[in-house]
Amino acid sequence: MTGSGMVRVAVNGYGVIGKRVADAVFRQLDMVLAGVADVGTDWRLRVATTRGFRVFGATAGHADAMASAGLKISGTLDALLDEVDIVVDCTPKRVAARNVDEYRRRGLKFILQGGESHAVAGHSFVAEANYASAVGRDATRVVSCNTTSIVRTLTALKRSGLLRRARGTLLRRATDPWESHLGGIMNTLVPEPEIPSHQGPDAQSVDPELDVVTMAVKVPETLAHLHYWVVEMTRTASKDEVIEAFAASSRILPVRTDAGLSALNAIKEMMADIGRPHDNLYEVALWTDMLKVEGSELFYAYMVDNQAIVIPETIDAIRALCGTEAVAAASIARTDDALGIGAVTARLQPSGR
Protein backbone atom coordinates (compact mmCIF):
# COMPACT_ATOMS: atom_id res chain seq x y z
CA MET A 1 0.00 0.00 0.00
CA THR A 2 1.05 3.60 -0.43
CA GLY A 3 1.55 5.76 2.67
CA SER A 4 -2.01 7.00 2.25
CA GLY A 5 -3.39 3.44 2.14
CA MET A 6 -3.94 3.26 -1.60
CA VAL A 7 -3.68 -0.21 -3.16
CA ARG A 8 -0.98 -0.36 -5.83
CA VAL A 9 -2.18 -2.35 -8.83
CA ALA A 10 -0.39 -3.82 -11.85
CA VAL A 11 -2.27 -4.94 -14.94
CA ASN A 12 -0.53 -7.66 -16.93
CA GLY A 13 -1.95 -7.85 -20.48
CA TYR A 14 -3.32 -4.61 -21.93
CA GLY A 15 -5.89 -6.07 -24.33
CA VAL A 16 -9.69 -5.97 -24.42
CA ILE A 17 -10.08 -6.61 -20.71
CA GLY A 18 -6.75 -5.25 -19.46
CA LYS A 19 -7.19 -1.78 -20.91
CA ARG A 20 -10.66 -1.51 -19.39
CA VAL A 21 -9.40 -2.75 -16.02
CA ALA A 22 -6.54 -0.21 -16.16
CA ASP A 23 -9.03 2.58 -16.91
CA ALA A 24 -11.28 1.49 -14.05
CA VAL A 25 -8.42 1.21 -11.54
CA PHE A 26 -7.32 4.70 -12.60
CA ARG A 27 -10.80 5.99 -11.67
CA GLN A 28 -10.83 4.54 -8.13
CA LEU A 29 -10.04 6.85 -5.24
CA ASP A 30 -8.43 4.08 -3.18
CA MET A 31 -6.19 2.53 -5.88
CA VAL A 32 -3.12 3.52 -7.86
CA LEU A 33 -2.40 2.08 -11.30
CA ALA A 34 1.33 1.37 -11.02
CA GLY A 35 1.60 0.30 -14.65
CA VAL A 36 0.59 -2.09 -17.40
CA ALA A 37 2.66 -4.88 -18.95
CA ASP A 38 2.31 -6.45 -22.38
CA VAL A 39 4.21 -8.03 -25.27
CA GLY A 40 2.70 -5.89 -28.03
CA THR A 41 4.46 -3.15 -29.98
CA ASP A 42 1.51 -1.64 -31.83
CA TRP A 43 -0.88 1.29 -31.44
CA ARG A 44 -2.60 -0.18 -28.38
CA LEU A 45 0.40 0.35 -26.13
CA ARG A 46 1.01 3.76 -27.69
CA VAL A 47 -2.47 4.73 -26.49
CA ALA A 48 -1.55 3.55 -22.99
CA THR A 49 1.44 5.87 -22.89
CA THR A 50 -0.61 8.81 -24.15
CA ARG A 51 -3.03 8.12 -21.29
CA GLY A 52 -0.08 8.63 -18.95
CA PHE A 53 0.12 4.95 -17.95
CA ARG A 54 3.54 3.45 -17.35
CA VAL A 55 4.15 0.58 -19.79
CA PHE A 56 6.38 -2.41 -19.07
CA GLY A 57 7.57 -5.31 -21.24
CA ALA A 58 6.57 -8.81 -20.14
CA THR A 59 10.24 -9.78 -20.42
CA ALA A 60 13.48 -7.91 -21.13
CA GLY A 61 13.19 -9.07 -24.75
CA HIS A 62 9.70 -7.65 -25.04
CA ALA A 63 10.76 -4.40 -23.36
CA ASP A 64 13.58 -4.05 -25.90
CA ALA A 65 11.26 -4.76 -28.83
CA MET A 66 8.72 -2.26 -27.52
CA ALA A 67 11.39 0.40 -27.05
CA SER A 68 12.72 -0.30 -30.55
CA ALA A 69 9.19 0.28 -31.86
CA GLY A 70 9.34 3.75 -30.32
CA LEU A 71 7.28 3.08 -27.20
CA LYS A 72 8.19 4.76 -23.92
CA ILE A 73 8.97 1.77 -21.70
CA SER A 74 9.42 1.91 -17.92
CA GLY A 75 11.08 -1.51 -17.53
CA THR A 76 10.06 -5.14 -17.28
CA LEU A 77 7.12 -6.87 -15.61
CA ASP A 78 9.56 -8.07 -12.97
CA ALA A 79 10.26 -4.48 -11.92
CA LEU A 80 6.57 -3.59 -12.00
CA LEU A 81 5.68 -6.52 -9.75
CA ASP A 82 8.27 -5.30 -7.22
CA GLU A 83 6.20 -2.14 -6.75
CA VAL A 84 2.67 -3.48 -6.29
CA ASP A 85 0.30 -5.09 -3.81
CA ILE A 86 -1.69 -6.98 -6.42
CA VAL A 87 -1.57 -7.93 -10.10
CA VAL A 88 -4.59 -8.32 -12.34
CA ASP A 89 -3.61 -10.80 -15.04
CA CYS A 90 -5.50 -10.07 -18.25
CA THR A 91 -3.28 -12.01 -20.63
CA PRO A 92 -4.95 -14.42 -23.08
CA LYS A 93 -6.56 -17.67 -21.99
CA ARG A 94 -4.02 -20.12 -20.52
CA VAL A 95 -1.12 -17.60 -20.63
CA ALA A 96 -2.15 -16.31 -17.21
CA ALA A 97 -2.00 -19.80 -15.71
CA ARG A 98 1.71 -19.90 -16.57
CA ASN A 99 2.32 -16.62 -14.66
CA VAL A 100 0.80 -17.87 -11.43
CA ASP A 101 3.93 -19.61 -10.13
CA GLU A 102 5.84 -16.33 -10.27
CA TYR A 103 3.06 -14.44 -8.47
CA ARG A 104 2.98 -17.12 -5.75
CA ARG A 105 6.77 -17.18 -5.45
CA ARG A 106 6.67 -13.44 -4.74
CA GLY A 107 3.78 -13.79 -2.28
CA LEU A 108 1.88 -11.38 -4.52
CA LYS A 109 -1.92 -11.34 -4.60
CA PHE A 110 -3.36 -11.95 -8.05
CA ILE A 111 -6.60 -11.91 -9.99
CA LEU A 112 -7.18 -14.04 -13.08
CA GLN A 113 -9.89 -13.67 -15.69
CA GLY A 114 -12.49 -16.11 -16.97
CA GLY A 115 -10.28 -17.80 -19.55
CA GLU A 116 -8.52 -19.66 -16.75
CA SER A 117 -9.98 -22.58 -14.87
CA HIS A 118 -11.35 -22.34 -11.33
CA ALA A 119 -8.55 -24.60 -10.06
CA VAL A 120 -5.74 -22.19 -10.95
CA ALA A 121 -6.90 -19.60 -8.39
CA GLY A 122 -8.97 -21.97 -6.22
CA HIS A 123 -11.72 -19.37 -5.96
CA SER A 124 -14.15 -17.82 -8.46
CA PHE A 125 -15.66 -14.41 -7.91
CA VAL A 126 -18.83 -12.44 -8.55
CA ALA A 127 -19.12 -9.51 -6.13
CA GLU A 128 -22.82 -9.74 -5.32
CA ALA A 129 -22.64 -13.49 -4.73
CA ASN A 130 -19.45 -14.31 -2.81
CA TYR A 131 -17.37 -11.23 -2.02
CA ALA A 132 -17.00 -12.24 1.63
CA SER A 133 -15.31 -15.54 0.79
CA ALA A 134 -12.60 -13.68 -1.18
CA VAL A 135 -11.66 -11.23 1.58
CA GLY A 136 -7.97 -11.61 2.44
CA ARG A 137 -7.38 -14.49 -0.01
CA ASP A 138 -4.23 -14.60 -2.14
CA ALA A 139 -6.05 -15.14 -5.41
CA THR A 140 -9.33 -15.29 -7.20
CA ARG A 141 -10.68 -15.65 -10.73
CA VAL A 142 -13.26 -13.18 -11.99
CA VAL A 143 -15.52 -15.51 -13.96
CA SER A 144 -16.27 -14.98 -17.65
CA CYS A 145 -18.68 -12.40 -19.00
CA ASN A 146 -21.55 -14.86 -19.53
CA THR A 147 -21.02 -16.52 -16.17
CA THR A 148 -20.91 -13.14 -14.40
CA SER A 149 -24.28 -12.25 -15.90
CA ILE A 150 -25.77 -15.59 -14.91
CA VAL A 151 -24.59 -15.35 -11.31
CA ARG A 152 -25.69 -11.71 -10.99
CA THR A 153 -29.21 -12.30 -12.21
CA LEU A 154 -29.79 -15.62 -10.48
CA THR A 155 -28.34 -14.25 -7.21
CA ALA A 156 -30.91 -11.45 -7.36
CA LEU A 157 -33.73 -13.99 -7.74
CA LYS A 158 -32.22 -16.27 -5.09
CA ARG A 159 -31.92 -13.44 -2.55
CA SER A 160 -35.59 -12.65 -2.95
CA GLY A 161 -36.47 -16.30 -2.40
CA LEU A 162 -37.84 -16.77 -5.92
CA LEU A 163 -35.27 -19.06 -7.54
CA ARG A 164 -35.82 -22.80 -7.86
CA ARG A 165 -34.06 -23.64 -11.14
CA ALA A 166 -32.97 -21.80 -14.26
CA ARG A 167 -32.43 -22.84 -17.88
CA GLY A 168 -30.80 -20.45 -20.34
CA THR A 169 -29.91 -20.18 -24.02
CA LEU A 170 -26.93 -17.98 -24.80
CA LEU A 171 -26.37 -16.29 -28.16
CA ARG A 172 -22.67 -15.57 -28.06
CA ARG A 173 -20.91 -12.85 -30.05
CA ALA A 174 -18.47 -14.36 -32.55
CA THR A 175 -15.39 -12.27 -31.77
CA ASP A 176 -14.43 -8.90 -30.29
CA PRO A 177 -15.06 -5.83 -32.50
CA TRP A 178 -11.48 -4.57 -32.62
CA GLU A 179 -10.20 -7.83 -34.13
CA SER A 180 -13.18 -8.73 -36.29
CA HIS A 181 -11.09 -8.25 -39.46
CA LEU A 182 -9.04 -11.25 -38.34
CA GLY A 183 -11.71 -13.87 -37.72
CA GLY A 184 -15.22 -14.62 -36.62
CA ILE A 185 -18.09 -16.26 -38.45
CA MET A 186 -20.36 -14.96 -41.17
CA ASN A 187 -23.69 -16.14 -42.50
CA THR A 188 -23.99 -19.07 -40.13
CA LEU A 189 -24.76 -20.00 -36.52
CA VAL A 190 -22.50 -22.41 -34.67
CA PRO A 191 -24.06 -24.39 -31.81
CA GLU A 192 -21.76 -25.39 -28.98
CA PRO A 193 -21.41 -29.15 -29.34
CA GLU A 194 -22.37 -30.04 -25.77
CA ILE A 195 -25.34 -29.45 -23.52
CA PRO A 196 -24.87 -28.13 -20.93
CA SER A 197 -22.50 -25.52 -22.29
CA HIS A 198 -19.72 -24.67 -19.82
CA GLN A 199 -21.27 -21.47 -18.41
CA GLY A 200 -23.84 -23.24 -16.19
CA PRO A 201 -21.27 -25.42 -14.41
CA ASP A 202 -18.97 -22.38 -14.24
CA ALA A 203 -21.69 -20.42 -12.39
CA GLN A 204 -21.72 -23.25 -9.86
CA SER A 205 -18.01 -22.61 -9.19
CA VAL A 206 -19.19 -19.34 -7.60
CA ASP A 207 -22.44 -20.66 -6.09
CA PRO A 208 -22.67 -24.46 -5.97
CA GLU A 209 -26.34 -24.21 -4.92
CA LEU A 210 -27.48 -22.84 -8.27
CA ASP A 211 -29.61 -25.29 -10.27
CA VAL A 212 -28.72 -23.99 -13.71
CA VAL A 213 -28.35 -25.46 -17.20
CA THR A 214 -27.11 -23.50 -20.21
CA MET A 215 -27.03 -24.05 -23.97
CA ALA A 216 -25.05 -21.78 -26.29
CA VAL A 217 -24.74 -20.82 -29.93
CA LYS A 218 -22.18 -18.58 -31.59
CA VAL A 219 -23.80 -15.88 -33.76
CA PRO A 220 -22.32 -13.70 -36.54
CA GLU A 221 -22.10 -10.36 -34.74
CA THR A 222 -19.57 -8.72 -32.42
CA LEU A 223 -21.43 -6.27 -30.17
CA ALA A 224 -22.50 -8.34 -27.20
CA HIS A 225 -24.08 -11.59 -26.03
CA LEU A 226 -27.85 -12.07 -25.73
CA HIS A 227 -29.36 -14.49 -23.18
CA TYR A 228 -32.85 -16.00 -23.01
CA TRP A 229 -33.88 -17.54 -19.68
CA VAL A 230 -36.69 -19.71 -18.37
CA VAL A 231 -36.81 -19.84 -14.58
CA GLU A 232 -38.94 -22.05 -12.42
CA MET A 233 -39.69 -19.96 -9.35
CA THR A 234 -40.35 -21.28 -5.85
CA ARG A 235 -43.88 -19.91 -5.99
CA THR A 236 -46.30 -17.87 -8.02
CA ALA A 237 -45.09 -14.28 -8.14
CA SER A 238 -46.16 -11.08 -9.85
CA LYS A 239 -44.16 -9.40 -12.58
CA ASP A 240 -43.61 -6.44 -10.24
CA GLU A 241 -42.11 -8.70 -7.57
CA VAL A 242 -39.65 -10.13 -10.08
CA ILE A 243 -38.66 -6.69 -11.34
CA GLU A 244 -38.14 -5.57 -7.73
CA ALA A 245 -35.89 -8.58 -7.17
CA PHE A 246 -33.71 -7.63 -10.14
CA ALA A 247 -33.78 -3.95 -9.10
CA ALA A 248 -32.02 -4.87 -5.85
CA SER A 249 -28.85 -5.23 -7.92
CA SER A 250 -27.29 -1.97 -9.09
CA ARG A 251 -25.59 -4.01 -11.80
CA ILE A 252 -28.76 -5.08 -13.54
CA LEU A 253 -29.98 -2.23 -15.75
CA PRO A 254 -33.70 -2.37 -16.53
CA VAL A 255 -34.31 -1.42 -20.16
CA ARG A 256 -37.44 -1.23 -22.27
CA THR A 257 -38.01 -2.02 -25.91
CA ASP A 258 -40.78 0.60 -26.02
CA ALA A 259 -38.22 3.27 -25.07
CA GLY A 260 -36.39 2.41 -28.29
CA LEU A 261 -33.87 0.13 -26.59
CA SER A 262 -35.00 -2.78 -28.68
CA ALA A 263 -31.64 -4.17 -29.80
CA LEU A 264 -28.01 -4.57 -28.74
CA ASN A 265 -26.75 -1.76 -30.97
CA ALA A 266 -29.22 0.75 -29.50
CA ILE A 267 -28.11 -0.02 -25.95
CA LYS A 268 -24.44 0.25 -26.93
CA GLU A 269 -25.18 3.60 -28.57
CA MET A 270 -26.82 4.79 -25.36
CA MET A 271 -23.66 3.88 -23.42
CA ALA A 272 -21.66 5.95 -25.89
CA ASP A 273 -24.09 8.85 -25.55
CA ILE A 274 -23.87 8.93 -21.77
CA GLY A 275 -20.09 9.06 -22.05
CA ARG A 276 -19.07 5.67 -20.75
CA PRO A 277 -15.43 4.87 -21.66
CA HIS A 278 -15.27 2.35 -24.54
CA ASP A 279 -19.13 2.53 -24.60
CA ASN A 280 -18.93 0.13 -21.65
CA LEU A 281 -22.18 -1.44 -20.50
CA TYR A 282 -21.05 -2.68 -17.10
CA GLU A 283 -24.54 -3.84 -16.17
CA VAL A 284 -26.67 -6.71 -17.41
CA ALA A 285 -29.28 -4.87 -19.54
CA LEU A 286 -32.53 -6.72 -18.87
CA TRP A 287 -35.73 -6.00 -20.82
CA THR A 288 -38.45 -5.41 -18.24
CA ASP A 289 -41.33 -4.88 -20.68
CA MET A 290 -40.51 -8.15 -22.42
CA LEU A 291 -40.23 -10.04 -19.10
CA LYS A 292 -43.14 -12.45 -18.63
CA VAL A 293 -44.47 -14.30 -15.62
CA GLU A 294 -46.89 -17.19 -15.93
CA GLY A 295 -47.73 -18.53 -12.50
CA SER A 296 -44.42 -19.74 -11.12
CA GLU A 297 -42.69 -19.65 -14.50
CA LEU A 298 -40.53 -16.67 -15.42
CA PHE A 299 -39.21 -15.73 -18.87
CA TYR A 300 -36.76 -12.94 -19.65
CA ALA A 301 -33.91 -11.86 -21.91
CA TYR A 302 -30.90 -9.65 -21.40
CA MET A 303 -27.78 -8.26 -23.06
CA VAL A 304 -24.22 -8.87 -21.83
CA ASP A 305 -21.44 -6.52 -22.95
CA ASN A 306 -18.73 -9.17 -22.82
CA GLN A 307 -15.96 -6.59 -22.88
CA ALA A 308 -17.27 -4.58 -19.93
CA ILE A 309 -19.30 -6.65 -17.49
CA VAL A 310 -16.30 -8.12 -15.66
CA ILE A 311 -14.66 -4.74 -15.04
CA PRO A 312 -16.57 -3.70 -11.87
CA GLU A 313 -16.19 -7.27 -10.55
CA THR A 314 -12.42 -7.01 -11.00
CA ILE A 315 -12.31 -3.76 -9.04
CA ASP A 316 -14.29 -5.34 -6.20
CA ALA A 317 -12.02 -8.38 -6.29
CA ILE A 318 -9.00 -6.10 -5.75
CA ARG A 319 -10.59 -4.66 -2.58
CA ALA A 320 -11.64 -8.10 -1.35
CA LEU A 321 -8.22 -9.73 -1.77
CA CYS A 322 -6.36 -6.74 -0.34
CA GLY A 323 -8.79 -6.60 2.58
CA THR A 324 -9.29 -2.86 2.19
CA GLU A 325 -13.05 -3.27 2.33
CA ALA A 326 -14.62 -6.19 4.21
CA VAL A 327 -18.23 -5.49 3.25
CA ALA A 328 -19.41 -6.37 -0.25
CA ALA A 329 -22.05 -3.67 -0.45
CA ALA A 330 -19.54 -0.98 0.52
CA SER A 331 -17.05 -2.03 -2.16
CA ILE A 332 -19.78 -2.36 -4.78
CA ALA A 333 -21.04 1.14 -3.94
CA ARG A 334 -17.53 2.61 -4.27
CA THR A 335 -16.91 0.86 -7.57
CA ASP A 336 -20.33 1.83 -8.91
CA ASP A 337 -19.78 5.42 -7.92
CA ALA A 338 -16.38 5.62 -9.62
CA LEU A 339 -17.69 3.99 -12.83
CA GLY A 340 -21.05 5.77 -12.99
CA ILE A 341 -23.07 2.61 -12.44
CA GLY A 342 -26.53 3.17 -11.04
CA ALA A 343 -26.36 6.92 -11.52
CA VAL A 344 -27.96 6.76 -14.93
CA THR A 345 -30.53 4.07 -14.29
CA ALA A 346 -33.33 6.24 -12.99
CA ARG A 347 -32.89 8.93 -15.63
CA LEU A 348 -32.97 6.40 -18.45
CA GLN A 349 -36.34 4.94 -17.52
CA PRO A 350 -38.97 7.52 -18.36
CA SER A 351 -41.93 5.15 -18.51
CA GLY A 352 -43.31 2.50 -16.16
CA ARG A 353 -42.54 -1.17 -16.00
Ligand SMILES: NC(=O)c1ccc[n+]([C@@H]2O[C@H](COP(=O)([O-])OP(=O)(O)OC[C@H]3O[C@@H](n4cnc5c(N)ncnc54)[C@H](O)[C@@H]3O)[C@@H](O)[C@H]2O)c1
Ligand atom coordinates in the same frame (compact mmCIF):
# COMPACT_ATOMS: atom_id res chain seq x y z
N1 LIG B 1 -12.77 -10.43 -24.55
C1 LIG B 1 -13.79 -10.66 -23.77
O1 LIG B 1 -14.92 -10.36 -24.09
C2 LIG B 1 -13.58 -11.28 -22.41
C3 LIG B 1 -14.63 -11.21 -21.51
C4 LIG B 1 -14.46 -11.73 -20.23
C5 LIG B 1 -13.27 -12.35 -19.89
N2 LIG B 1 -12.25 -12.44 -20.81
C6 LIG B 1 -11.02 -13.09 -20.38
O2 LIG B 1 -10.04 -12.08 -20.13
C7 LIG B 1 -8.75 -12.58 -20.42
C8 LIG B 1 -8.10 -11.67 -21.44
O3 LIG B 1 -8.87 -11.69 -22.62
P1 LIG B 1 -8.85 -10.49 -23.66
O4 LIG B 1 -10.05 -10.67 -24.50
O5 LIG B 1 -8.63 -9.20 -22.97
O6 LIG B 1 -7.57 -10.86 -24.51
P2 LIG B 1 -6.80 -9.92 -25.54
O7 LIG B 1 -6.16 -10.84 -26.51
O8 LIG B 1 -7.66 -8.83 -26.03
O9 LIG B 1 -5.68 -9.25 -24.64
C9 LIG B 1 -4.60 -9.94 -24.11
C10 LIG B 1 -3.40 -8.99 -24.02
O10 LIG B 1 -2.33 -9.69 -23.40
C11 LIG B 1 -1.14 -9.47 -24.16
N3 LIG B 1 -0.25 -10.61 -23.94
C12 LIG B 1 -0.15 -11.77 -24.62
N4 LIG B 1 0.78 -12.58 -24.07
C13 LIG B 1 1.28 -11.91 -23.01
C14 LIG B 1 2.27 -12.20 -22.04
N5 LIG B 1 2.92 -13.37 -22.03
N6 LIG B 1 2.54 -11.29 -21.09
C15 LIG B 1 1.88 -10.08 -21.06
N7 LIG B 1 0.93 -9.75 -21.96
C16 LIG B 1 0.64 -10.65 -22.91
C17 LIG B 1 -1.62 -9.31 -25.60
O11 LIG B 1 -0.67 -8.59 -26.37
C18 LIG B 1 -2.91 -8.51 -25.39
O12 LIG B 1 -2.69 -7.12 -25.36
C19 LIG B 1 -8.95 -14.03 -20.87
O13 LIG B 1 -8.88 -14.86 -19.75
C20 LIG B 1 -10.38 -14.00 -21.40
O14 LIG B 1 -10.97 -15.28 -21.40
C21 LIG B 1 -12.38 -11.89 -22.06
